[in-house]
Amino acid sequence: MFSKFLSLDSEKQDRIINAAIKEFAQKGYDSASTNEIVKDAGISKGLLFHYFQSKKQLFFFLFDYCYNLVADEFYKKVDLTERDFFKRIRQAVHIKMDLQTKYPEILTFIQEAFRQDSPDIKDEFDKKKQELNSVNAGIIYDGIDLSKFRDDVDVQKILKVISWTFEKMSDEELQKAKVVPGHKIDYEKVFLEAEEYFEIFIKCFYK
């Protein structure tokens, strides 16, 4: 589908991808301008539509590209033989922080992408989000040693509470970074805060 694009020399590919990521991350799907993208990428209007037939397809290509890139790296790094839930989720949080440092624009783009709900992409994108969520949940919780958890509560619900906590924590941090301009995320501090939640959860949810 995007084979034409993918057989371009990679320097040009990168210019286009970076320009598009930047524009979509900054302005959101609807307000992103293909004009800005081509200007920034240094290519012509026509070429963009030659490779990606529409803004929509460009967006989906971009999302898949970015998502796969970080997911690949994530799964390369994560140790799925670790059976203790907290060690596993701690890994996940750390790897995510690393990725955020290594590819800040890409991660920002992905996070912004998840928030889009323009009518143009809504239906298709909502389905994709759903899929990804279930796939990831399947993998990330696979092989976990559930025997350490208290027996008097529904373990699945506890796992949810824990995941949600780290998602919300990360959201809040990103939100702060956006509202307070110039605010840099202090990864050390976030890491320590996460650690405190880990301890609480171990105390409360383990036997």
Added chain:
Amino acid sequence: MFSKFLSLDSEKQDRIINAAIKEFAQKGYDSASTNEIVKDAGISKGLLFHYFQSKKQLFFFLFDYCYNLVADEFYKKVDLTERDFFKRIRQAVHIKMDLQTKYPEILTFIQEAFRQDSPDIKDEFDKKKQELNSVNAGIIYDGIDLSKFRDDVDVQKILKVISWTFEKMSDEELQKAKVVPGHKIDYEKVFLEAEEYFEIFIKCFYK
């Protein structure tokens, strides 16, 4: 400021408010079209701008209108003398469900509004959100009896985990309703699920 509008006969007011809520909720601030709103409300272009001088002012009016409407009803129903945290938050969850059933579009609009970050409204709206958050957090946690919580963990963090859980639960439910068209939220089921989380939290977080 919007006295002109508010002295209209309420049938027309409603038509305009509903049309605007629908459009903003569906498309977000930037992509919402005043053209669609007037078409849907059955009024002329000029009239909308006769009442509200700009799209921005219309949006803020709408947000305040909706927010006050549900907040009023919320605070009328909530029992702030209840000092037990879980009973209090259970109340809140139930009332929110009621409101969602009673005013589904309005609640959707409010939730969507909170996610907007169009440059046109960002600064003004971020301030408003900040205010509302602190006001509400102050009220909702006021007078809570914290002595029932375990002494070996940071209570503030536990409160956060609990709030986040119910927020995420609600988000997921809404997301499901969006993805599966025609899917109706089964409040009975959601209510029961919430109840299960309550029990877990009481078991794990109370002394």
Added chain:
Amino acid sequence: MFSKFLSLDSEKQDRIINAAIKEFAQKGYDSASTNEIVKDAGISKGLLFHYFQSKKQLFFFLFDYCYNLVADEFYKKVDLTERDFFKRIRQAVHIKMDLQTKYPEILTFIQEAFRQDSPDIKDEFDKKKQELNSVNAGIIYDGIDLSKFRDDVDVQKILKVISWTFEKMSDEELQKAKVVPGHKIDYEKVFLEAEEYFEIFIKCFYK
């Protein structure tokens, strides 16, 4: 035609006239907004169109009103028995300066009005300008003692040169006042400058 308006209590008449003069003088015919006029005059939209059926008619009424007002006062003050051309034109210049001080907005409006050429009013207004010019030229030069002028040149042309000089002088002064904001016309200086031109003309054009 405007009898309805003219039988209003004069305080309201004035408010309307002043508001309209201000708006037209500031923005020109096309860009002047009847909305601004009614807001400034403190009357309703409908009333303005009740008295003057259209923007165009309001403009023409206003022009006639202002023109007659200053013309009346001008002709009341000018001494048409003075037969020396330079004394007569000196008078005219002085009276015009007085009027400019006494009714600055009205004079500004008239001057601006003469510059309008919106297609809406062009044809009708051009005719009016032509008429006024010839009427005034007739009166102002009537009874002048032409015997003092050199015999070797066409006196009519000399009169034109002199009138044009004072018109252009006045234009330039007004232009300066507009370009340099806050610049106040120094009538004393203008008067002295005019005097210098008088002397030149007497030296060169009189026998």
Added chain:
Amino acid sequence: MFSKFLSLDSEKQDRIINAAIKEFAQKGYDSASTNEIVKDAGISKGLLFHYFQSKKQLFFFLFDYCYNLVADEFYKKVDLTERDFFKRIRQAVHIKMDLQTKYPEILTFIQEAFRQDSPDIKDEFDKKKQELNSVNAGIIYDGIDLSKFRDDVDVQKILKVISWTFEKMSDEELQKAKVVPGHKIDYEKVFLEAEEYFEIFIKCFYK
């Protein structure tokens, strides 16, 4: 800056330029409609803004284009070695008449442009006018032999009177052409009239 436009085939360039000149000359900056321009030029709305990013830039481009065109031709024809003031100004008047015959719309546009004072263009355009005036005055009066003028009067004022006379003469002629529809300027007659003024000035202002 306007290189995109200038590399168009000249037939289309002309259509656009002529349409824009016509509209601006007729209606003035504020009331000129880009809709009318594109309709008249037979191009799409988008294209106009593809070449000129805004109405303002179109106007300034147009002004520079027209001004340079006539100024170039003017300075090509004028003989700046002629040191006699009247011979020099006679040249100027004749060349201007030629240009008016050759490019009537362009001259009209330039004259109208000088009268604009829309707030959108005022500041930028006033500066430009100021510049052009001083540049031209510098060139046109450069090397003039002032020794022929009477010693008993201020020569600078006399030069002004003379310039003003020809400006006003030209204005009146244009005004007549506008009021009487179908009236063609009889250049022969204007030329003769100008000649009469020259003679008067020579008689009165030279030693």
Added chain:
DNA sequence: CATGAATGAGTGTTCATTCAT
């Protein structure tokens, strides 16, 4: 007499997309 709600065509400008070259 007086109001101001209501109209709808108008404004300059941007947009994703197409297509001849």
Added chain:
DNA sequence: AATGAATGAACACTCATTCAT
């Protein structure tokens, strides 16, 4: 493959004018 000229519908917003009250 690559260009960028060209399109026209869409955008938020303003306007003079009308008319029911």
